[in-house]
Amino acid sequence: xxxxxxxxxxxxxxxxxxxxxxxxxxxxxxxxxxxxxxxxxxxxxxxxxxxxxxxxxxxxxxxxxxxxxxxxxxxxxxxxxxxxxxxxxxxxxxxxxxxxxxxxxxxxxxxxxxxxxxxxxxxxxxxxxxxxxxxxxxxxxxxxxxxxxxxxxxxxxxxxxxxxxxxxxxxxxxxxxxxxxxxxxxxxxxxxxxxxxxxxxxxxxxxxxxxxxxxxxxxxxxxxxxxxxxxxxxxxxxxxxxx
Numbered sequence: 001x002x003x004x005x006x007x008x009x010x011x012x013x014x015x016x017x018x019x020x021x022x023x024x025x026x027x028x029x030x031x032x033x034x035x036x037x038x039x040x041x042x043x044x045x046x047x048x049x050x051x052x053x054x055x056x057x058x059x060x061x062x063x064x065x066x067x068x069x070x071x072x073x074x075x076x077x078x079x080x081x082x083x084x085x086x087x088x089x090x091x092x093x094x095x096x097x098x099x100x101x102x103x104x105x106x107x108x109x110x111x112x113x114x115x116x117x118x119x120x121x122x123x124x125x126x127x128x129x130x131x132x133x134x135x136x137x138x139x140x141x142x143x144x145x146x147x148x149x150x151x152x153x154x155x156x157x158x159x160x161x162x163x164x165x166x167x168x169x170x171x172x173x174x175x176x177x178x179x180x181x182x183x184x185x186x187x188x189x190x191x192x193x194x195x196x197x198x199x200x201x202x203x204x205x206x207x208x209x210x211x212x213x214x215x216x217x218x219x220x221x222x223x224x225x226x227x228x229x230x231x232x233x234x235x236x237x238x239x240x241x242x243x
Contacts, residue, residue, distance in 0.1 A: 030057060034065045038075055038089050043097040045078060045088035081109040104156050119160050122147060124169050128193040132173075132180050135161065135189070161191060169194055 033055055038046055046054075051062050066089060069075040073092060080086040081102035088100055102109065105116055126141045127133055133141075138161060139154050164170035170191050177186035184190055223229045 030055075030061055031065045031068055033057075034062065035069055035074060035091070038069075039091045039093070041090070043090065043094040043100075045090040045094075045096060045100060047086060047088050051089075079109060081106050084109060104153075104159070116160070116163070119148075119152075120164055120167075120169075123157070123160050124164055124193065127164075127170055127191050132175075132184070132190050132192050134184060135191070138191070165191075 034051060034057070037051065037054060048059070048062055048066070051057070052059060055062070057065075066075065070077070075089050076092050078088050078090060078096045078100050080088060080100055088096070090096060098104070102111070105112055107115075122145070123138065123142075126138060126145075130137065130141070135154070135158060139152075139157050142148075142152055142157060161170065165172055171194050173190060173192055175181040175184035175186055175188045175190055177184070181190070223231065223234070
């Protein structure tokens with residue numbers, strides 16, 4: 001799984017444009033123009049439609065140049081996770097951005113539900129054992145557990161915790177500094193395991209209007225009216241409406 005993305009996704013130094021191509025000459029002319037354009041898009045890549053628009057090259061020129069650049073290992077193709085018919089081309093210097101791959105929770109363009117559910121179960125047990133715990137404590141617990149070969153980022157763990165909150169398995173609370181919160185600074189956000197049936201004994205549930213799931217949803221930036229992720233297909237939003 002991955003995988004942090006962004007500026008740090010640059011893997012190695014850019015290849016020398018003076019390298020010999022398959023015909024024995026340097027990378028020049030239309031291939032060089034196209035390669036420079038692709039490199040300029042970094043981890044976001046570019047589709048052939050935009051290549052033709054920005055370079056004014058004919059489709060046959062773009063197709064031929066792309067084949068040559070791919071054969072040399074300078075360019076790779078990535079399918080958009082929401083539209084597999086749409087192909088983007090990136091320099092092999094970069095890993096594709098989450099806008100193309102779907103981010104941490106997608107594998108080969110498909111949401112990795114088994115992996116997500118396993119992480120949620122492990123995280124819920126950690127919180128249950130600790131009674132009350134901060135996000136920093138959860139991150140440290142994951143590091144010490146050694147349960148996963150790939151180290152999870154804080155962002156990934158926060159998304160898992162937010163999912164548990166939406167599922168009513170975990171409640172987000174603020175430390176009072178007393179009792180079980182004795183060693184947690186006053187006002188610090190922390191998490192408690194919910195008793196069966198949702199909510200915590202002796203503590204009121206948050207009001208429906210203040211607990212709208214969109215506010216903590218890790219996929220909110222991908223949510224659109226007619227997209228794969230949308231209010232009409234969101235199970236959490238449907239549960240909130242029936243609250």
